Amino acid sequence: MTLSDKNFAFVMHCGEMGSRWGFNRTIGQMCGLLIITKEPMTANEIADALSISRGNVSMGIKELQSWRLIKVQHIPGDRKEYYAPAGTIWDMANRVFEERKKREIDPTLSLLRDNILEEAHNDDERFAQQQMQEIHDLLETVTKWSSELQRLSPEQLQSLMKLGSGIGKVLDFKDKILKKP
Amino acid sequence: MTLSDKNFAFVMHCGEMGSRWGFNRTIGQMCGLLIITKEPMTANEIADALSISRGNVSMGIKELQSWRLIKVQHIPGDRKEYYAPAGTIWDMANRVFEERKKREIDPTLSLLRDNILEEAHNDDERFAQQQMQEIHDLLETVTKWSSELQRLSPEQLQSLMKLGSGIGKVLDFKDKILKKP
DNA sequence: CATAGCTTTCATTATTTATTGAAACTTGAG
DNA sequence: CTCAAGTTTCAATAAATAATGAAAGCTATG
Numbered sequence: 001m002t003l004s005d006k007n008f009a010f011v012m013h014c015g016e017m018g019s020r021w022g023f024n025r026t027i028g029q030m031c032g033l034l035i036i037t038k039e040p041m042t043a044n045e046i047a048d049a050l051s052i053s054r055g056n057v058s059m060g061i062k063e064l065q066s067w068r069l070i071k072v073q074h075i076p077g078d079r080k081e082y083y084a085p086a087g088t089i090w091d092m093a094n095r096v097f098e099e100r101k102k103r104e105i106d107p108t109l110s111l112l113r114d115n116i117l118e119e120a121h122n123d124d125e126r127f128a129q130q131q132m133q134e135i136h137d138l139l140e141t142v143t144k145w146s147s148e149l150q151r152l153s154p155e156q157l158q159s160l161m162k163l164g165s166g167i168g169k170v171l172d173f174k175d176k177i178l179k180k181p
Numbered sequence: 182m183t184l185s186d187k188n189f190a191f192v193m194h195c196g197e198m199g200s201r202w203g204f205n206r207t208i209g210q211m212c213g214l215l216i217i218t219k220e221p222m223t224a225n226e227i228a229d230a231l232s233i234s235r236g237n238v239s240m241g242i243k244e245l246q247s248w249r250l251i252k253v254q255h256i257p258g259d260r261k262e263y264y265a266p267a268g269t270i271w272d273m274a275n276r277v278f279e280e281r282k283k284r285e286i287d288p289t290l291s292l293l294r295d296n297i298l299e300e301a302h303n304d305d306e307r308f309a310q311q312q313m314q315e316i317h318d319l320l321e322t323v324t325k326w327s328s329e330l331q332r333l334s335p336e337q338l339q340s341l342m343k344l345g346s347g348i349g350k351v352l353d354f355k356d357k358i359l360k361k362p
Numbered sequence: 363c364a365t366a367g368c369t370t371t372c373a374t375t376a377t378t379t380a381t382t383g384a385a386a387c388t389t390g391a392g
Numbered sequence: 393c394t395c396a397a398g399t400t401t402c403a404a405t406a407a408a409t410a411a412t413g414a415a416a417g418c419t420a421t422g
Binding site: 003004006007009010013017020021022035036037038088089090093103104107108111115118121122123124125127128131132134135138141144145148149151152156159160161167168170171 | 184185187188190191194198201202203216217218219269270271274284285288289292296299302303304305306308309312313315316319322326329330332333337340341342345346348349351352
């Protein structure tokens, strides 16, 4: 199976963006490829489509699974494994977001927590601790807020997203609302 | 000037996280160092504190400036340049966020836009285009939403962040509210 | 239980990215 | 104008990361 020029261009773009999205070129390509291909693909088809080695595809699959971005499917009477995106675009974006939070924020949050608990022994440490406290509070707020968003129903989210500039208005009325349970 | 163990540990952590935050180890370290150091530092002080070459510091400074994370200061009667964080922690986080959006989302958004405008020539392209449309819509929503947030006053933001789980409640009343201007 | 058909692993190799440090450049002061 | 104190650049090198492919590992089927 060979890609049309336009689709190929998209897949290559995903490759170039791959490392910015948190993985590497090949994995970006694989992800893009699976998204725009209607039918699930075998590892060999993926290797052929991207002109990369079979082993590389195997590694990529493992990685994409660790991000929970793809799922395996089987076709009766066929021993091969077929791969397809795990869920909707929205689901996938969510997973990437979550996973990146886990890698980019959580470790720092934990280090900062530890540090802040210890006592500062001189001015330098005191100043540093203040700064770390600020970073900590910021990251914690962001974390709490994002987990809040994930708790919302899809409809509520939709509604929130559509709100756009209305958000300011809503905020102005917040107190009123919360007083009427 | 030498760092305390605790502060050194923080700086090294910033280094390890550097590449996850969008830059590299050295630049992560430099950023962490400047944040927890009360006084502005010269390039040589930075190089000494981190045991890296003067040239590397120069590159790092250029990069941090391109992210708008540091600013130059001068001390009268001293020809050296002194570097310090550009703004509060919150400002810096915002800058990183913006800059990453520019690098991680905007190029894709533009590619998708172009692709969607062209006509699909077969079923594969049609399917691919549908998927791209979904990605496009998602990214555009996120983009619009985040620029919306940046438009809010700091107080409004604060208030929104504190809302936390109340956000669901507020949304349920959205329609009511918006009908009473 | 042997094997064909498929997948995974991992040592080696290739590619990419980061760092160094010497040379070139800039600039303010005398 | 010259020099000294500083900064930047960039070719060479080092380090980190990714890709290959041959060998080892699985596992349904006859």
